[in-house]
Amino acid sequence: MDEEGRCRLRWLGREVVLPVFGLHQAENAMIALAVAREVGVDPLAALQALPNVSIPGGRGRVLHVANLTIIDDTYNANPGSLRRAVESAAWLARERGRPLAVVVGTMLELGSESAKLHAAAAADIVRREPALVGAVGEFAASFAPYGSRLGSRLLVAADAAELGPRLKAALAGNEVLLLKASRGIALEQLLRHLS
Numbered sequence: 001m002d003e004e005g006r007c008r009l010r011w012l013g014r015e016v017v018l019p020v021f022g023l024h025q026a027e028n029a030m031i032a033l034a035v036a037r038e039v040g041v042d043p044l045a046a047l048q049a050l051p052n053v054s055i056p057g058g059r060g061r062v063l064h065v066a067n068l069t070i071i072d073d074t075y076n077a078n079p080g081s082l083r084r085a086v087e088s089a090a091w092l093a094r095e096r097g098r099p100l101a102v103v104v105g106t107m108l109e110l111g112s113e114s115a116k117l118h119a120a121a122a123a124d125i126v127r128r129e130p131a132l133v134g135a136v137g138e139f140a141a142s143f144a145p146y147g148s149r150l151g152s153r154l155l156v157a158a159d160a161a162e163l164g165p166r167l168k169a170a171l172a173g174n175e176v177l178l179l180k181a182s183r184g185i186a187l188e189q190l191l192r193h194l195s
Helices: 024-038 043-052 079-096 111-127 139-153 160-170 187-194
Strands: 006-011 014-021 061-065 068-073 100-104 132-136 154-157 176-180
Touching: 006 024, 006 043, 014 024, 014 043, 024 043, 024 079, 068 079, 068 187, 079 100, 079 111, 079 176, 100 111, 111 132, 111 139, 132 139, 132 160, 139 154, 154 160, 160 187, 176 187
Parallel strands: 068 176, 100 132, 100 176, 132 154
Antiparallel strands: 006 014, 061 068
16 A cells, blocks of 8 residues: 555556555455456456546545544445454554544444444454544444443544544544444544544
8 A cells, every 4th residue: 555545456567556545445446357357348448447436425535634634434334344444544554653543333234243243343443452442323332341441542422423522632633543334323424523
């Protein structure tokens, strides 16, 4: 990845930089290239088109507010995309020598496995030792076992509206901050508190 967390993709002796944040975007690009090849699109033409890809808001857009780097991935969340987003944000924080902050909201539509999948995601996030964790919705219960370990680094709220002012007060302003939740949680509401 480059200094903005965008993947470099090398294929057929060529290299392109994807215009979007995150390791998972390399996987998405490879799937797109495979599909293009299967439907008869020239592989080099498909590869050269990748830097022009445009993704709607809330899907990994990187924003800068003074020294704060915000990764707005508030449009969708599932266990796999959350794991990759946290991995990518942690990488970017290490590369920049900045603290990592992760704010997560409920991953909707997980059915009977929801509590188990939220708990596994919370454990993965805590393992990365973030400077700050925010949790809304179902994630509030998932982080409860880590309350004493995280102490004041854990902010729990019923929803984004309640968390917003507390998050702003808790941030030092130099973090790499990941915002990730399913669309129904409206976690993008936090952005108005941060800009």
